[in-house]
Amino acid sequence: MTVKQSFLNRRIDADQRNIWLVGAFYGVAVYLVLIVLQPFGISSYSTLDRFLRTIPFGIATWLCVVAAHYALHFAKKDFFAPERWTVGRCIVCDCLTVLFVVLGNLPIFTIMFGLSLNVMWTAVWQTVAVGACLIGARVLLTHKKTVAQPSAEHEVITISGTGRNDFVRVLPDDLLYIESDKNYCNVVTANGIKQLRLTMTNAEEQLKNHTEMVRCHRAYIVNTQRIITTEGNASVGYKLRIGGTDKLVPVGRSYVNAIRAIDNAQ
Numbered sequence: 207m208t209v210k211q212s213f214l215n216r217r218i219d220a221d222q223r224n225i226w227l228v229g230a231f232y233g234v235a236v237y238l239v240l241i242v243l244q245p246f247g248i249s250s251y252s253t254l255d256r257f258l259r260t261i262p263f264g265i266a267t268w269l270c271v272v273a274a275h276y277a278l279h280f281a282k283k284d285f286f287a288p289e290r291w292t293v294g295r296c297i298v299c300d301c302l303t304v305l306f307v308v309l310g311n312l313p314i315f316t317i318m319f320g321l322s323l324n325v326m327w328t329a330v331w332q333t334v335a336v337g338a339c340l341i342g343a344r345v346l347l348t349h350k351k352t353v354a355q356p357s358a359e360h361e362v363i364t365i366s367g368t369g370r371n372d373f374v375r376v377l378p379d380d381l382l383y384i385e386s387d388k389n390y391c392n393v394v395t396a397n398g399i400k401q402l403r404l405t406m407t408n409a410e411e412q413l414k415n416h417t418e419m420v421r422c423h424r425a426y427i428v429n430t431q432r433i434i435t436t437e438g439n440a441s442v443g444y445k446l447r448i449g450g451t452d453k454l455v456p457v458g459r460s461y462v463n464a465i466r467a468i469d470n471a472q
Contacts, residue, residue, distance in 0.1 A: 225275045233268030262314045270310035274303040308333045367402030374400040386425035423458040430468050
């Protein structure tokens with residue numbers, strides 16, 4: 207049981223494609239499957255009828271894939287957050303999508319083949335069977351794409367903004383400082399700058415388990431492991447020289463004692 211839970215909790219790369227395009231892809235795929243395999247008695251129709259009568263199934267599938275996505279997003283705002291996307295969440299999304307597709311296509315089945323328990327049962331089990339095969343294939347593929355979990359000494363820091371794809375993942379030693387910029391924060395790392403829409407208070411909250419990240423000013427959070435020297439004095443103000451950048455980070459008066467304590471400890 208432990209192994210199974212561990213697998214479901216493994217983080218994988220999130221699909222960043224537009225959900226409307228993804229839904230259209232599945233809609234076309236379903237349309238082509240119906241044309242080629244001709245299930246549900248579709249083979250009894252003429253060639254032209256087969257092409258025309260299967261179009262509603264493709265459209266319904268497209269809309270149901272989109273509807274399932276937005277239903278999950280409405281139920282849990284951060285469900286599709288890339289930094290929290292796991293094998294388990296992927297499976298939940300796929301299962302709900304199959305359910306939506308089944309329910310969305312049932313009215314079409316009843317219109318084309320009549321309302322009966324036999325028609326409904328055939329439509330449900332064949333759709334679920336195809337969906338189960340697709341989910342199984344996706345799980346096998348994602349098993350190879352699971353992102354390796356970092357060891358404790360190389361734990362990755364994730365800082366998330368308010369947008370869906372608004373986040374940055376960085377090793378602790380590579381995070382230099384964070385600077386407030388109106389309604390945004392500039393996360394300065396050894397590899398560049400990433401601007402996120404969030405407040406300093408929220409950034410500080412996300413970094414509370416990383417004791418090396420300390421607030422030194424109302425507009426700055428610094429990596430104390432990256433402090434090279436402390437310059438200035440009480441009259442003109444203190445500034446921190448951070449390794450990996452030429453910028454001098456100011457120290458607010460209310461934070462001076464905390465920075466001094468860290469400086470003395472080092």
